Amino acid sequence: xNKKEYLYGQDARDAIRKVAxxxxxTLGKTLGPAGRNYQTPEGITNDGKSILAHIRFPNECEDxxxxxxxxxxxxxxxxxxxxxxxxxxxxxxxxKDLIGKVPDLDTPIPGQQSVMELSRQLEEEKxxxxxxxxxxxxxxxxxxxLEQVAFTAMEDKEIAKIVAxxxxxAGPNSFTALExxxxxxxxxxxxxxxxxxxxxxxxxxxxxxxCPVLVVNHLFEDYRELxxxxxxxxxxxxxxxxxxxTLILVAKKFSIPFMQKIALYNxxxxxxxxxVCMSNDHLPDSVFEDIAAFxxxxxxxxxxxxxxxxxxxxFNNCGFCTKFVATPKGAVxxxxxxxxxxxxxxxxxxxxxxxxxxxxxAKETNPTNRTALERRIAEFQGGKATVYVDxxxxxxxxxxxxxxxxxxNSCKSALEGGMVKGGGSTLYDVAGELADDSILAHSLREPYxxxxxxxxxxxxxxxxxxxxYLCVKAGIENAVSVVKTVLTIEGVIxxxxxxxxxxxxxxxxx
Numbered sequence: 001x002n003k004k005e006y007l008y009g010q011d012a013r014d015a016i017r018k019v020a021x022x023x024x025x026t027l028g029k030t031l032g033p034a035g036r037n038y039q040t041p042e043g044i045t046n047d048g049k050s051i052l053a054h055i056r057f058p059n060e061c062e063d064x065x066x067x068x069x070x071x072x073x074x075x076x077x078x079x080x081x082x083x084x085x086x087x088x089x090x091x092x093x094x095x096k097d098l099i100g101k102v103p104d105l106d107t108p109i110p111g112q113q114s115v116m117e118l119s120r121q122l123e124e125e126k127x128x129x130x131x132x133x134x135x136x137x138x139x140x141x142x143x144x145x146l147e148q149v150a151f152t153a154m155e156d157k158e159i160a161k162i163v164a165x166x167x168x169x170a171g172p173n174s175f176t177a178l179e180x181x182x183x184x185x186x187x188x189x190x191x192x193x194x195x196x197x198x199x200x201x202x203x204x205x206x207x208x209x210x211c212p213v214l215v216v217n218h219l220f221e222d223y224r225e226l227x228x229x230x231x232x233x234x235x236x237x238x239x240x241x242x243x244x245x246t247l248i249l250v251a252k253k254f255s256i257p258f259m260q261k262i263a264l265y266n267x268x269x270x271x272x273x274x275x276v277c278m279s280n281d282h283l284p285d286s287v288f289e290d291i292a293a294f295x296x297x298x299x300x301x302x303x304x305x306x307x308x309x310x311x312x313x314x315f316n317n318c319g320f321c322t323k324f325v326a327t328p329k330g331a332v333x334x335x336x337x338x339x340x341x342x343x344x345x346x347x348x349x350x351x352x353x354x355x356x357x358x359x360x361x362a363k364e365t366n367p368t369n370r371t372a373l374e375r376r377i378a379e380f381q382g383g384k385a386t387v388y389v390d391x392x393x394x395x396x397x398x399x400x401x402x403x404x405x406x407x408x409n410s411c412k413s414a415l416e417g418g419m420v421k422g423g424g425s426t427l428y429d430v431a432g433e434l435a436d437d438s439i440l441a442h443s444l445r446e447p448y449x450x451x452x453x454x455x456x457x458x459x460x461x462x463x464x465x466x467x468x469y470l471c472v473k474a475g476i477e478n479a480v481s482v483v484k485t486v487l488t489i490e491g492v493i494x495x496x497x498x499x500x501x502x503x504x505x506x507x508x509x510x
């Protein structure tokens with residue numbers, strides 16, 4: 001049976017201070033070029049979130065308190081993808097500075113600031129700090145500037161250049177992915193198009209150019225369902241004297257008899273049209289609508305509630321793409337007609353679709369759904385940038401993967417929001433511009449002080465060392481947000497899990 005452990009009042013605040021000190025000291029040792037690494041069960045790393053995930057305290061109440069600091073790294077990773085250690089150092093230093101200022105309810109001191117007053121002051125100073133930080137933004141417009149941000153995050157100049165070049169080419173709206181490599185080195189790939197997990201129903205691989213694309217929400221049972229459409233397609237080809245064409249047919253599902261007919265049709269040499277059938281009946285309709293928007297096709301819903309029939313489909317319902325690549329795993333559409341603006345449009349189909357998806361994203365709260373929406377938006381706006389990481393040993397690969405991931409996120413956010421002086425210098429400068437009685441200034445100086453301490457106090461931070469503005473901004477916001485809540489803790493309640501020996505004794509006694 002689980003028992004409860006309790007800490008109240010000053011004892012709870014002492015536990016909070018102890019946990020903050022331990023976590024801050026542990027992670028602070030990883031900051032800067034002279035920072036050290038930790039061996040975790042997964043491997044060697046200096047990634048703040050990965051290290052903190054394995055820090056436990058023997059006292060259950062103290063371990064419960066540490067969850068608040070896990071929230072700092074989780075939110076920082078979600079918001080910026082980098083800077084988790086900096087955010088933790090700011091947060092833990094803030095707690096150490098302010099927890100002693102929290103009045104004891106059992107022995108109140110007249111005139112002492114209340115917790116709510118401390119929180120309000122901290123919020124006001126955070127807003128001032130962010131306003132000062134914003135004035136120090138340097139827009140990232142060149143690859144050389146992005147390389148400075150990449151090197152600060154990566155520490156290895158050659159890899160930093162590779163990552164920066166990839167993100168710069170893909171753009172700030174790209175969807176970035178980190179994959180396992182197999183060549184023993186860092187490699188990259190950029191796809192300028194949309195990638196969709198629809199399956200190739202016949203054959204192994206297909207590559208085609210200048211393709212009409214028909215997108216329908218339909219289960220094709222009989223080949224004759226397609227005949228009215230094929231007749232309009234033949235008429236179009238005759239009128240425009242087109243000799244051969246590859247039709248991309250995207251649908252929910254195709255029956256086996258239908259695919260048998262298509263296979264026979266494609267094998268006839270004199271047939272001017274080759275039909276490529278792509279499907280995935282597990283995908284939501286919204287993804288099919290994405291394809292239709294990208295290629296500028298009329299999306300046809302033949303569900304009984306949709307009120308449309310497959311026999312009503314015509315060739316002018318098709319969209320177009322300049323290139324199509326399909327494998328049994330998925331398909332990529334390049335150069336969709338939906339990216340083009342015609343004289344009667346104010347926005348392209350893709351731009352209109354992005355506005356719709358952004359509206360959905362603003363309302364969505366589920367993290368998994370948000371990630372899926374962000375990926376779909378990024379596919380439309382910038383394509384997909386993939387970095388493949390491999391190394392000679394598993395230990396080096398694990399270390400590199402986390403560093404490359406941080407580097408990619410920093411580069412992407414720097415392209416979007418600009419950069420500021422790195423190495424804690426900007427935070428140190430912002431702290432100097434706050435009021436003399438600031439309760440936030442000391443904690444903002446701490447990342448710079450830790451970097452100097454790790455380097456023996458003699459590190460000169462050059463002008464080429466740059467951080468992503470959005471990463472630094474998120475670090476301040478997340479640290480203050482969590483600390484404001486931690487300051488209100490009057491007691492800690494935790495489950496005390498009995499050891500195996502204790503559990504056996506209890507079972508025997510009962």
